[in-house]
Amino acid sequence: MKPLRTVIKVVLALSIIACSITGAYATTLRVGYWTSGISLGFGAVLEAQKFFEKQGLQVQFIHFPDVNGPTTALASNAIDLAFGTSLAGALSLSQQGVPIRMIAATQMIDAQIVVLADSPIRAPSELRGKKIGMSPVGSGTTGVGTAVLDGNYGLKLADYRLVAGDEPRLAQFLLQKNVDAAVMRPTTVAQVPDSNQKLRVIATLSDQWKQMTRASTPPYIGVAVMRNEWLEQNPNDAAKVITAMREALAFGAANPAAVVAILRKAASMNDQGARFYSDHWTAMNTVSFKQTDVDTLKRTFEVFKAGGTLKGELPADLFYQKPYLDSEAGK
Template sequence: MKRRTFLAAAGATVLTACGTASGSATKTLRYQGSAGAVTLPELAADLGFLGDVKLDWVGNTISGPQDIQSAATGQTDFGGAFNGAVVKLAAAGAPIKAVIGYYGSDQYAYNGFYVLEDSPIRTPADLAGKKVGMNTLGAHLEAMLDIYLQRNNVDPKKAEPLVVPPINTEQSLRQKQIDVATLGGILRDKALQSGGIRKLFTDYELLGPFTAGTYVFTEKFLKQNPDTVRAFVTGVGKAIEWSRATPSAQVVDRMTRIVQKRGRNEDGSALKFWKSWGVAEKGGRVSERQLSMWVDWLAGRGELGSRKLDISSLYTNEFNGVPA
């Protein structure tokens, strides 16, 4: 299978849209969720941190690039993705701006690359020709795989990343449909609890603690709805800090009740493994380094073209009311 890059068709049709916010300011934000999980905006809404701003769930996504693409084209009002995906989409001409971090890696929240206990894969060189299952290509997990291989003098092109829905990744590994499974958060802990798998490496071990992904809005939406965005960003920032200050069992209980009462016919049992969002900065504030660190990786893949990026123009903290 040839290695694919995400948003390969972007740049012509997708990126000309500036969002669909029209007329007077809106107080309702359309968004995509995640099956069996609770997003930070959903938690913020349940805690009452969004004020009079409402969330309108339009479906679920398993891909950050798809989520921010939907925001860029106006199918939703905001989306979240790996910061490298945000840089790539902006480089292709999308008028988006990152406003708050929402996930990352720390000692509790991280993404790992796992194999079966009896797998012959033990070194980076052993990944040559092996199938590595991940939620999407050209984003966080493929970046981690590339960096891991490059640091160990292995050509990243020798591995074979494949798209596998997160909910199916563990099963695909156990059934030997893939050789390596990328697992994070509650899905990782659930798989480890079942036993029979072992770790190759994690993104936290590779890069240390870092905020990995941000929520974005289009510039048009920010201009038309500044008060709504301010309520959203500040509310999500408060939810991050509430989660830090609250015992994890209480956070899990809150999220479990959110899943139960929203009635989406989903299994929320994995929520009990939640420990952290992994956001490094206070209130989810965005820093230039969060975005600039991925420019070299993307440039090395030939995915930025000749476009010059002003990283400082890709994010803003002006809507974040959580004290720094």
């Protein structure tokens, strides 16, 4: 009997260990973000400074070279959290019945319509029949860009040719005259050698949006989205996720030199581009989910819907403010 008791004790001990290991893996937060767009800098700082880990979270970062990668991964349950993910893509996922909740607005529009310095094009109204470089369809920037061209100038997608590419490629397209104009972030423009002499800004999407909506606030293009399963399995940790992101935001604002160093290493940015990104840190990044933010997101959905980018209605429970409110309250 004694050997049997020993075997039982060993089995029970192994079971406890197995359950502990399983529990650890179950609570791992799989985080995905797009590394060729606006979320790059914020993600690089989050990783380098280990803000999630400092909150006691086990985390696995997954990088996507394509703007639609994080939303696709959310849909297939390959990640639990995507931040800086395309607002248009996230809204579309929710309409398809994917079990997700939006927990924060994380990136604001910070893009310009740019042409070559010697281009005859002086205003967005002159883009009819032209080739315009933008991020791939599905990105928040392209959603806003196509919406303002339609809303302010009556330019439908059929009235110009949209040439898709990531931002470094768009800059290349423009310089090689493969497109007549491109929608790019100032950080990308700053990385073009002698950009002040070679390129000219004809409009900013933020100003164009305010003109179209008659609102004082710019739209969000990137949001933080979580799958319901992780939220349900880790109800006490969701606020820690928001706290980690808020601390990353504050760190970037207070430590511009550190942001430059991180971007040079993680993104192979040149000094000028990294400094420009650091200088624009608070113009691009945020972590907020107050009622005014939710109202802005709902308004953006209606604009996308009116422009044909999205259809239908949003799930009533899509906007989940509790983690953000708990984080603000220090819970």
